[in-house]
Amino acid sequence: MAVAEVSQRKKAEAGRAVAEAPVGLIRRAQLSVGLLRNFAYDALRFWHHSYLLGATRRQHLAARILADAHFLEYGMALSDAQPGFGRARAVRLARDLSRYAPQAGEDVTVTTGLGVLEAYLAFNAPVPEGLGPIRDAMAGLKARGAEEVQTGVETVRRAQVQAAAKVDFLEFVRARHSVRSFVPGPRPDEEIRRAVLAAREVPSSCNRQTCHVHAYTDPDLLNRVRKLQAGNRTFGHQLSGILVVTSDLGRWETIGERYQPWIDGGLFAMTLAYALHAEGLGTCMLNWSVERQQDRKLRKLMGLDDSRLVVVLIGIGWMPEEFSVCASQRLPVSEILSLNQRLDG
Numbered sequence: 231m232a233v234a235e236v237s238q239r240k241k242a243e244a245g246r247a248v249a250e251a252p253v254g255l256i257r258r259a260q261l262s263v264g265l266l267r268n269f270a271y272d273a274l275r276f277w278h279h280s281y282l283l284g285a286t287r288r289q290h291l292a293a294r295i296l297a298d299a300h301f302l303e304y305g306m307a308l309s310d311a312q313p314g315f316g317r318a319r320a321v322r323l324a325r326d327l328s329r330y331a332p333q334a335g336e337d338v339t340v341t342t343g344l345g346v347l348e349a350y351l352a353f354n355a356p357v358p359e360g361l362g363p364i365r366d367a368m369a370g371l372k373a374r375g376a377e378e379v380q381t382g383v384e385t386v387r388r389a390q391v392q393a394a395a396k397v398d399f400l401e402f403v404r405a406r407h408s409v410r411s412f413v414p415g416p417r418p419d420e421e422i423r424r425a426v427l428a429a430r431e432v433p434s435s436c437n438r439q440t441c442h443v444h445a446y447t448d449p450d451l452l453n454r455v456r457k458l459q460a461g462n463r464t465f466g467h468q469l470s471g472i473l474v475v476t477s478d479l480g481r482w483e484t485i486g487e488r489y490q491p492w493i494d495g496g497l498f499a500m501t502l503a504y505a506l507h508a509e510g511l512g513t514c515m516l517n518w519s520v521e522r523q524q525d526r527k528l529r530k531l532m533g534l535d536d537s538r539l540v541v542v543l544i545g546i547g548w549m550p551e552e553f554s555v556c557a558s559q560r561l562p563v564s565e566i567l568s569l570n571q572r573l574d575g
């Protein structure tokens with residue numbers, strides 16, 4: 231095949247390699263070693279940055295403060311809430327706050343931790359044996375709290391929840407497509423801010439909120455970032471923004487949580503994509519399913535701390551009046567849902 235023909239073909243595949251020949255022995259060995267090295271890359275980063283071996287860094291303490299605060303709120307919100315529930319967590323929370331807060335300045339983590347401890351002490355009043363030191367620790371920390379935050383337990387009414395949730399969700403999700411044609415428009419900075427405000431509401435493991443959005447709408451920055459992602463090659467030049475969603479490895483603790491950054495990151499990214507859809511923007515998820523060398527390139531370009539794991543990128547832009555999208559037929563519900571399947575165990 232002529233070189234021109236091959237390059238033409240490559241272009242038609244949007245830069246994606248298409249495997250044709252059966253994989254030979256040497257290639258199989260190379261792929262296997264490559265896979266192991268990439269597993270090692272992920273595992274070492276988790277090992278190095280998480281607080282699996284102890285909460286020694288500030289981001290570890292911040293994560294544990296939010297997780298313990300969550301645990302106490304959870305205990306108080308139970309329908310048969312038990313006084314004294316979570317005592318060990320409350321003690322640890324007060325201790326962590328004493329270590330974390332003195333350097334914190336204005337910090338929502340501190341206000342959240344303190345607010346929950348206050349609610350916890352009120353819930354358990356009079357202050358039970360062993361919790362006195364919490365009071366003392368809190369007295370010294372109070373002045374450092376940041377803005378007003380909502381902590382403890384709140385009462386909501388079913389009618390209110392259901393009224394607010396009464397949207398035609400099926401219509402909303404069916405109107406979203408992966409958009410790959412865009413027209414020029416204003417920088418969508420305000421839309422991104424509002425979408426992130428909405429995406430914050432996504433559930434996160436123990437409310438640790440490990441995700442961050444690195445948004446690029448400046449054309450020069452956007453171009454440099456997008457060039458490292460293969461899946462936008464055919465339309466990336468039309469984008470008005472590119473968002474890089476990351477999760478902080480320093481906020482994960484246990485071995486079982488080793489894949490949680492991708493899980494929480496995925497949930498966050500999809501909520502963000504829906505929020506952008508609600509803002510009238512077209513979006514296209516851009517995979518970051520890359521090998522370590524490529525990952526390092528992007529992190530270097532962005533100056534991203536090694537503790538931040540890139541989950542996915544999202545391309546955003548203004549939609550034309552009329553444009554084509556993939557029909558992307560979905561599989562039938564019967565193939566996706568198993569309802570009350572027989573249990574073998």
Ligand SMILES: Cc1cc2nc3c(=O)[nH]c(=O)nc-3n(C[C@H](O)[C@H](O)[C@H](O)COP(=O)(O)O)c2cc1C
Pocket residue numbers: 406407408409410460461462514515516517518542555556558
């Ligand atoms: C994690 C993830 C990564 C994706 N990466 C790309 C990408 O790099 N380029 C692209 O054009 N589409 C990408 N997509 C879009 C999918 O191809 C698309 O969601 C799917 O075909 C269904 O089409 P729809 O989104 O229009 O419903 C990605 C989707 C997901 C969820």
